Amino acid sequence: MTALRLDIIRLGVRTRRAGETLALVDAVDLTLQAGEVLALVGASGSGKSLTCAAALDVLPPGTWREGGTVALEGVTRTGAELRGRHVATILQNPRSAFNPVRTMRAHAEETLRALGVERARWDGLVASALSDAGLADGSAGEAERILSLHPFEMSGGMLQRMMIALALLTGAPFLFADEPTTDLDLVVQREILDLLDRLKASRGLGILLVTHDMGVVARLADRVAVMEAGRIVETGPVMDLFHRPSHSATRRLVHAHLSLYGLEPAS
Numbered sequence: 182m183t184a185l186r187l188d189i190i191r192l193g194v195r196t197r198r199a200g201e202t203l204a205l206v207d208a209v210d211l212t213l214q215a216g217e218v219l220a221l222v223g224a225s226g227s228g229k230s231l232t233c234a235a236a237l238d239v240l241p242p243g244t245w246r247e248g249g250t251v252a253l254e255g256v257t258r259t260g261a262e263l264r265g266r267h268v269a270t271i272l273q274n275p276r277s278a279f280n281p282v283r284t285m286r287a288h289a290e291e292t293l294r295a296l297g298v299e300r301a302r303w304d305g306l307v308a309s310a311l312s313d314a315g316l317a318d319g320s321a322g323e324a325e326r327i328l329s330l331h332p333f334e335m336s337g338g339m340l341q342r343m344m345i346a347l348a349l350l351t352g353a354p355f356l357f358a359d360e361p362t363t364d365l366d367l368v369v370q371r372e373i374l375d376l377l378d379r380l381k382a383s384r385g386l387g388i389l390l391v392t393h394d395m396g397v398v399a400r401l402a403d404r405v406a407v408m409e410a411g412r413i414v415e416t417g418p419v420m421d422l423f424h425r426p427s428h429s430a431t432r433r434l435v436h437a438h439l440s441l442y443g444l445e446p447a448s
């Protein structure tokens with residue numbers, strides 16, 4: 182059986198600056214398969230976040246998508262069709278994604294209602310999502326306790342796990358994770374990354390992981406795409422990129438990573 186695949190084809194994002202149209206993302210091609218982690222790396226401002234946003238049609242004001250298609254199993258889909266149903270997202274700052282006056286139960290119910298899931302299945306789905314996200318031990322009591330909490334009663338790490346639980350609730354086979362651990366302390370970062378790795382295996386998630394931490398890439402990614410100035414300049418299996426980086430942008434990232442550990446690059 183072939184894995185479910187999502188193709189981003191010739192995706193472009195433009196803005197207007199000083200009266201001129203400027204390409205922020207230019208003809209980006211990416212393929213993501215279920216059951217793999219594709220890391221999208223590159224310097225700050227290279228276009229990683231806009232690529233994710235454009236693929237799901239959630240670009241910020243002042244930018245627009247120009248050209249490009251996103252296809253699921255070869256069928257072109259709009260961002261609205263993909264969002265929540267086929268592609269879930271988690272972001273850098275989970276707190277901003279939650280309504281401060283609503284409990285976790287309200288957030289979970291909103292997700293299930295939006296998807297049209299029948300009520301009889303809600304409790305079971307929520308319990309398994311919380312347990313798979315490492316928020317509850319699978320017992321009803323622990324799940325109830327988590328569901329009664331408001332965002333301010335939870336740590337950043339717990340909120341990121343809750344974002345992941347909500348993503349799991351949707352049953353979407355793909356997850357876009359834009360710097361999902363940047364705002365967390367090192368111990369929690371590691372836990373969340375381990376969790377994503379486990380979900381890749383246990384739920385067969387295909388994860389597009391945006392990061393500029395090559396340590397994260399080395400640990401988690403199966404394949405890597407490198408962006409520079411709005412373009413993909415290199416794509417390949419993670420080992421090839423570390424051992425035989427062919428583009429200067431990739432070499433810079435790898436060398437910076439190795440020098441952090443006092444190691445010499447291979448080339």
Ligand SMILES: Nc1ncnc2c1ncn2[C@@H]1O[C@H](COP(=O)(O)OP(=O)(O)OP(=O)(O)O)[C@@H](O)[C@H]1O
Nearest residue numbers: 196205224225226227228229230231241242243244
């Ligand atoms: N709303 C906007 N209007 C105009 N230009 C924008 C807007 N958002 C981003 N940009 C520009 O688009 C480029 C790419 O931005 P993007 O946020 O995708 O970078 P990134 O690779 O995610 O960077 P980082 O690693 O810092 O998150 C940058 O030059 C940025 O200044």
Ligand SMILES: [Mg+2]
Nearest residue numbers: 229230231359
């Ligand atoms: Mg970004």
